Amino acid sequence: MLIELIPLWMFIAICLFMLLGYPVAFTLAGVALGFAGFGIVAGVFDANLLKSFPTRLYGIMNNYTLVAVPLFVFMGTVLEKSRLAEDLLANMTKACGRLPGGLGLSVVMVGSLLAASTGIVGATVVTMGLMSLPLMLKRGYAPDFACGTICATGTLGQIIPPSIALVLLGDVLSSAYQQAQLKMGVFNPKTLSVGDLFIAAIVPGLALVVIYMLFVVFTAWFRPHIIPRVPVDTDERVPVFKLVLSLLPVLLLIGLVLGSILIGAATPTEAAGVGALGACLLALFKKQLTWQRLREVSRSTIQITAMIFMILIGASLFSLVFRGFGGEELVHHFFNQLPGGVFTAVLLVMVAMFILGFILDFIEIIFVVVPIVGPVLLAMGVDPIWLGIMIAVNLQTSFLTPPFGFALFYLRGVAPAAIPTAAIYRGVIPFVMLQLLLLMLMALWPGLVTWLPEQIGMSK
Template sequence: MAEFLPLWLFAGVCVCLLFGYPVAFSLGGTALIFAAVGSLFGTFDGVFLEALPNRLFGIVRNETLIAVPLFVLMGVLLEKSKLAERLLESMAMLFGSMRGGLGISVILVGMLLAASTGIVGATVVTMGMISLPTMLRRGYDPALATGTICATGTLGQIIPPSIALVLLGDVMSNAFQKAQLEMGIFSPKTISVGDLFVGALIPGLILVVFYILYVIIVAWLQPHKAPAVPREELHSGSNEPLVLQLFKGLLPPLILIFAVLGSILTGVATPTEAAGVGALGAALLAWASGKLSLKTLKEAVHSTTKVTCMVFMILIGASLFSLVFRGFGGEELIQDFFSQLPGGVVGAMIVVMLLMFFLGFILDFIEITFVVVPIVAPVLLAMGLDPVWLGIMMAINLQTSFLTPPFGFALFYLRGVAPPEVKTQSIYKGVLPFIIIQLVVLLMLSIWPDLATWLPEQVYAD
């Protein structure tokens, strides 16, 4: 019975979450209760809790995690500057006159917005409020419109600079070092957030291309679902030439995105330093658009503080949970379980991906990254898997989970801002083809891991 205490600990956390308790306190509180009871009956090794002060000190001085509030601030400021509205107008002028053109515009704008904000919820809500009424007014099928917006919004999970990749990169780095020590390998090689950023570029672009191809195919086979918009209706009402309008709408965010990603790819800046550049650039864009007031700045800082506090509180709770889990022998239990699975590393990978997929129905990516990944990643990496490939597979897997009915977070975000006439059934129906697309990309990554590993090897080659 005692050997299964780690599983009971995990089940206890799930019960607390189902009762609606905050994630951070569910993790930490449940762990402390189990540790106290386990100490009384002699089933818990309290030595592990002695590492808690050092673990917490390491969290607050982790330079990589400083990128989180900076990227969040960047995204909030861009949202306040009405960037998405100008981007959608510019893209619609380019593609709106062709069948499916408005859907293509939404995908491209969502991609840029995902690269700008890095937050799934913010992208889905923003695109839902701006583009969904326009698509419905132009005669788009509600299922196609809502599916496109939900799928595009989840690109914030994989398109760098993504908050999910920042957190996942930090956790994977620790897991990689731990796996090397367990294998007796003493190598200077490390895994950074920049590796995941670079590794996510090709899979992220493949997803965008497949989304666009799907919209084009639907518009070609069923024109009534994605009609073209008459050219005269695409004019924004401005007397400026079309080229100048496109230039003003597209150039500022593109410069900001290339400044952030380019500085990381060229090695000029670390992800944390690039996040600082992004936050400053977003503030300048908001100022240039006349949207940067003292009130706006206070709201942006307040939102950033709330998100940052949530992330770090969950990380502290997850660290306590992880230590208690190890104290009950949870790591050995996981290793024994994986070693006995049929299929070896392939079987272990399938089990982990399925577990994370279903946990994505009830947990956000932050909890899964801080709780599940530190437990399973060292075991998988010790089996010989590439850390960059594993990180990208996990990110796309969670992205698919957030899109899957009936519990996908992206569906709830869009349902909250969609007009009442849009049925929930239409949203569920609309995302199914995009789920299939993401599963196809996951299969492609499984068959050709170089899709995730080739570019980092080229960029960071000595």
């Protein structure tokens, strides 16, 4: 009985070592090799399985889809350092100043554009925190509401394409989809792609932005002591052409990246290359692209990319050993025994990922958890596109949830010391509820996710 539960002990060991602060990539590989060595000595693990690991490494090196990762990271880092958002926030604030909660609406809109263009949650939260938090406090916004708005809009980079999380999730789910087809004994020539997830994420992402904006207006209208209405002088109003001029570069870049994918003119990897070049041209146009800054951007890109791929290599070894001990069959048997069938299985996975999001980054969850549960859920008939967007929104919610949400730590690092951490925690709770509302809506009406990919698929 203890031998059959080795996959469970492997997962527990991973969580314990991560909580102790050991590097994720080396923890994954070390635990896998440790259990594999024990299994070989005990005669319950086939050592020949480890010989297939070099083939897996070659598959990672030869994966064209993953080339998009460093390109999107580069694009986001260039835009972050080119300070495009500063002019955009200033002009948007003046344009929305006469509306209830105008500054809050500006923060949501600019944050969503920044999230869509960078795709990096930490960069968006820090940038918006430095730019908009002092302004919101100066305008009399309650500190908890201001902090909650910034954290929530910062995490939009998790779901609004082009998103690094969706690139990684699409690649992992594609492999899981193929494994599920083999398990079911069927063959479907159409495979899941990163582009499918990008298209599917548009409606939920925009819906979340609209929900945030409605919440800001509702709060400003019914709770004016939290969001005071500050009149805008005539000389502070921004001309329409100036607002369009500040919006145009970001919208043009997002349109080029997403538009080329939507019409089928480019793969996500090719679109990422267009985005990286476009970001450089925009930074050059704003005279923000110096050799020193380019070196900083390149160094940051290499560090983030190396970290992602080291985790991917460690997770690949972990999943190999996990399957060698029969872990996939154990998970499949457990899910099949659950009352309620597919609904209970999906609910359990969502709750587990939500909790794991407190202690693990989205990269670890995508590379460790999704390869374990993905093939099982897809073999049970779950739509892969719907599952991918549900996971993305779920992870986004967990990164916002106190007390361990990563977005909270990012903002805490740049927020004034006078703002207590408890205020940040209180501020994000309404936005967590709104994201859970979106999750429930997608669960009740899967068409919110699948409708747009179906329409575009039929038009091609």
